[in-house]
Amino acid sequence: MRIVLLVLILAATPVFADTPRDFLNRYEKEAGAAGNPTRGGQFFVKRHGGEWSCSSCHTENPTVAGRHAKTDKPIKPLAPVANAERFTDTAKVDKWFRRNCNDVLSRECSASEKADLLAFLIGQK
């Protein structure tokens, strides 16, 4: 039933300018499952075998500004509620997932990891 609902929601989603929810929908569709915000939050702060976690630069609170762990350059908040520019441009989103997943996990992120992360970020108040 949930899958049917999901498919219906996806089918009804217009393909205009990208919104954070469009990205969530896209990753959920690829993963075949709904994003889990709790899992996304754990993924965000955890290290994945490397030196950095997502939160090394973005801080553990995605609604506040971060700093690049190496260069110290300020980074605007990642959560859409705090920064309306986030997750509105496919090329940018793809580029940063490619780079940052490689830095943090030494591989690409899976669709379900991205869905979890989006669910976590969209859920920020």
Added chain:
Amino acid sequence: MTSTTKHLLVLLSVVAWSLPAQADRYPVPKNPVFDEECASCHLAFPPQMLDANSWRAMMNDLTKHFGTDASLDEKRRVAIADFLNANAGGRKTGVTIDATGKPLLRITQTERFIRKHREVSPAVYQRASIKSPANCTACHANAAAGDYEERGIRIPK
């Protein structure tokens, strides 16, 4: 002395007087792709600070860019490589190669940087307020505008 010679002398002394200041100015030419892609993670380092060989070597390996993945799509990579090539180096930068003849990738390892910073002890760069010799803005507040002049330097505690 003819008046032309006099004018020339005046002109020359004005040039000589302004040289030391000019030497530490590195105006970064405007380039939207360079600004967006390079300056999103760090200061837009002036292209003039490395020679063309160094920039070429750097732009050929962006997936391992000082320990991070800075990869770009090919169109943007080429656009930035061309921009850096066109604005690279110059006489005051010299050739930026190491002792074995390999292109230097770190501005902080170039002969000019080392000479200009010989009064700064390595411990200074370790300060939490500075973090790294590559953090130009920590001491050169107007580095983003290409201003590295002596009078603008303030080394934080």
